[in-house]
């Protein structure tokens with residue numbers, strides 16, 4: 001196989017995923033420019049190999065060596081403001097972008113402060129926190145289509161945004177290049193989320209500081225306690241099933257989600273007495289029951305632990321928990 005200039009072989013990925021799992025990628029390329037993206041495209045086309053787009057690896061679980069090309073996104077071409085609209089390239093760090101918007105008096109994203117990862121990964125699972133979702137502020141998205149080699153634009157409707165979901169989850173050949181946001185010129189605090197209700201914010205920067213402080217207290221630092229944030233989504237169930245659950249557990253924690261009910265996955269895990277559970281070299285955080293900490297360079301323990309949690313919750317409540325991070329098979 002003839003290697004392209006920038007493609008390297010046998011790259012260890014332990015520094016490129018927040019679980020610090022040590023697996024090797026057969027091929028690896030860093031994409032900083034449009035020509036790097038084209039080089040990756042040519043390589044895939046020529047060699048007919050599988051590929052994976054990788055941001056900062058804070059929402060992926062590698063399960064074995066990756067027998068294809070890892071496309072590491074470092075694309076930072078533009079960050080441009082036009083009145084209340086911003087075009088931003090996908091390789092920028094998400095939290096630095098949030099801070100940039102606040103400094104430029106553009107509001108809406110402040111509740112999403114402190115979420116690790118790149119701008120380009122944000123739309124994939126429609127990142128959300130503290131009563132906001134990224135999709136509330138996206139106007140359209142520019143992608144490089146790795147099947148055709150074309151650059152395409154998807155408007156918000158075509159992105160099919162939903163709770164931790166979007167069209168991109170099932171279309172892994174679409175590389176998000178640039179995201180176009182429509183933000184607010186006036187700061188109106190969204191303190192609808194329980195933890196924020198007690199505050200009266202005058203400035204977006206104050207809200208950001210509080211969100212960062214709460215996150216710091218509640219979540220585990222992935223640099224010292226390798227994790228991917230919430231390992232499970234809050235399951236969505238039918239209203240009729242909620243009645244059955246309430247009959248069993250009167251204090252079950254839930255929220256309305258359109259025509260469905262969103263049940264707190266953290267509540268389910270805690271009610272099954274799984275908070276703090278250790279299995280070999282992985283454990284459920286004592287601080288936050290949705291966070292699984294990996295104390296190994298291998299994926300075995302964390303995969304066993306998440307399966308055990310799923311089985312116990314299914315047996316007790318007949319609810320199937322779904323993983324939030326992308327499991328790379």
Ligand SMILES: Cc1cc2nc3c(=O)[nH]c(=O)nc-3n(C[C@H](O)[C@H](O)[C@H](O)COP(=O)(O)OP(=O)(O)OC[C@H]3O[C@@H](n4cnc5c(N)ncnc54)[C@H](O)[C@@H]3O)c2cc1C
Pocket residue numbers: 018052053054055056057058059060073090115116117118119120121122124125126127128129168174175176177219220221222227228229230326
């Ligand atoms: C401590 C911690 C706290 C977290 N808190 C939150 C939170 O509050 N809310 C929340 O929603 N998430 C949270 N997360 C999850 C994670 O930070 C987000 O999902 C983030 O957007 C992932 O960014 P990334 O660059 O690391 O993506 P990666 O992990 O590298 O990739 C995630 C997925 O997106 C795909 N992808 C990445 N970039 C692109 C691109 N440019 N084009 C196409 N596909 C792409 C990948 O193939 C993969 O499937 C948390 C994670 C950690 C470790």
